[in-house]
Amino acid sequence: RKKVILDVDTGVDDALAIMLAVTSGQLDILGITTVSGNVSLDQATLNTCKILQLLGVSGQIPVYRGADKPLAREAIFEHRVHGADGIGGALGDMPVTKQAETEPAEDFIIRQVLAQPGEITLIMTAPLTNLARALQKCPELTQHAAEVIVMGGVVQGFGNITPTAEYNMYVDPEAAKQVLAAGFPRLTLVGLDVTRRALLSAEDIAKLRIPAIRDYVEQSTSGYRERYYERNGVQACALHDPLAVGVALNRGFVTVHDYYVDVETRSELCDGQTVCDFQNRLGKPVNAAVCLEVDAAAFLECFIDSLNQEPKK
Ligand code: BDR
Ligand code: CA
Numbered sequence: 192r193k194k195v196i197l198d199v200d201t202g203v204d205d206a207l208a209i210m211l212a213v214t215s216g217q218l219d220i221l222g223i224t225t226v227s228g229n230v231s232l233d234q235a236t237l238n239t240c241k242i243l244q245l246l247g248v249s250g251q252i253p254v255y256r257g258a259d260k261p262l263a264r265e266a267i268f269e270h271r272v273h274g275a276d277g278i279g280g281a282l283g284d285m286p287v288t289k290q291a292e293t294e295p296a297e298d299f300i301i302r303q304v305l306a307q308p309g310e311i312t313l314i315m316t317a318p319l320t321n322l323a324r325a326l327q328k329c330p331e332l333t334q335h336a337a338e339v340i341v342m343g344g345v346v347q348g349f350g351n352i353t354p355t356a357e358y359n360m361y362v363d364p365e366a367a368k369q370v371l372a373a374g375f376p377r378l379t380l381v382g383l384d385v386t387r388r389a390l391l392s393a394e395d396i397a398k399l400r401i402p403a404i405r406d407y408v409e410q411s412t413s414g415y416r417e418r419y420y421e422r423n424g425v426q427a428c429a430l431h432d433p434l435a436v437g438v439a440l441n442r443g444f445v446t447v448h449d450y451y452v453d454v455e456t457r458s459e460l461c462d463g464q465t466v467c468d469f470q471n472r473l474g475k476p477v478n479a480a481v482c483l484e485v486d487a488a489a490f491l492e493c494f495i496d497s498l499n500q501e502p503k504k
Contacts, residue, residue: 192219194310194337195439196300198257199432200228200317201238202273203415207391207408207494208316208342208432209242213252214497215440221303221311222253224296228317228362229269230277232259235317240289241282245407249289257296257321261363269358272418281411297325301332308335314439315370316342316432318359323366326373338377342435343367344452344465345383346481351422353463357383360454361463367454371478378479380452381435382465385445385485389434390427391416395491400499408498430494437490438482444493446484451475 195218199205212218223243225236236256243249260266274280292299300321304311313336315322322339326332343359344367350356360367371378391412399405412428419428430437437444451468455461467481 192217193312193439194219194221194307195312195314196221196224196303198224198226198296198313198315198317198321199235199239200226200230201235201242202229202269202277203279203411204430204432205229205316206238206242206278206411207430208436209239210246210404211433211436211494211497213246213248214500216500217440220252222255222299224255224257224299224321225291226257226296226317226321227259227261227266228359229273231266231268232256234277236291237287238276238278240287240291241285244285244287244289245282245403254289254291255294255296255299256291258324261318261320262323262365264363267362272415274414279411279414281407296321297328300325301329304332304335305329309337311336312338312340312439314340314435316435318363319343319366319370320363323369326369330373333374336375338379339370339375340379340381340435340438341370342381342386342432344380346452346465346467347384347483348387350464351383355461356463357465360465364454364456364463368456371452371454379438379447380465380479380481381438381445382482383431385482386431386434387429388485388487389430389490390425390487391430391491392427395495398495401501404498433494434485434490437493440493444486444490445482447480447482449477450479450481451477452479452481
């Protein structure tokens with residue numbers, strides 16, 4: 192099984208990404224690190240613990256708290272999209288027994304990656320603050336991580352928080368810039384170009400067979416789907432973060448192209464924009480495999496099939 196660490200700001204779609212990662216049975220999840228993003232660090236951590244409890248794996252997957260704000264900016268929460276609690280009010284009355292570990296997220300990432308060189312895939316579905324902080328402490332991480340898969344950015348389309356920027360990149364563009372410039376030999380960008388095509392509809396949710404899982408997905412995505420409809424006119428919601436896990440499970444879901452990508456950090460209008468050098472005009476070496484196409488049907492089938500599995504104990 193592929194060894195992974197998930198880095199999340201649990202949010203509606205982060206929760207679905209965790210669910211896919213766990214229920215797929217194909218990933219060895221060494222731990223989940225949390226960060227300020229869609230919601231506060233505390234809320235993201237709480238939500239992560241709740242999802243692991245819902246899946247019955249809270250004893251097996253440790254959770255580590257990371258940064259409580261971006262490197263150099265104030266937090267920008269997304270309560271309008273993800274709800275007051277970040278998971279659309281679902282699991283509101285769940286008693287939470289699981290606690291996060293005391294080791295900070297960045298130290299956990301460094302410790303694991305150095306102990307198992309070439310083996311660990313980092314799946315990042317949040318602002319990149321934790322990984323940037325880990326790199327500041329330990330630049331040689333780049334040589335030891337097997338792969339970094341980042342849900343973030345958009346290279347051909349438009350943004351989802353500003354006209355040009357995707358949310359994770361916009362919230363901590365300094366961190367994103369550092370991660371892209373760090374020199375990871377294998378960094379895959381799963382941006383809105385593909386995640387907007389990985390849509391979950393009410394009909395798809397009806398295919399979920401485990402009642403507790405179906406009810407949770409129904410409830411947690413209800414407001415999220417409404418917001419998506421208001422913006423995009425589609426009766427569904429985008430599985431942004433789950434697709435990053437999907438790419439870890441089966442790279443065949445996407446088509447990637449190698450490019451040099453950078454992030455704007457000093458523009459009033461375009462901060463957080465991922466600039467992809469399609470024609471290598473800057474003459475810089477490739478630093479990212481950018482997803483440009485997705486087999487959304489195949490990915491969605493994997494998503495539904497996985498959530499229909501009882502979690503592997
Ligand atoms: C990303 O932003 C967040 O709101 C989602 O959880 C996802 O990680 C999509 O742009
Ligand atoms: Ca997220």
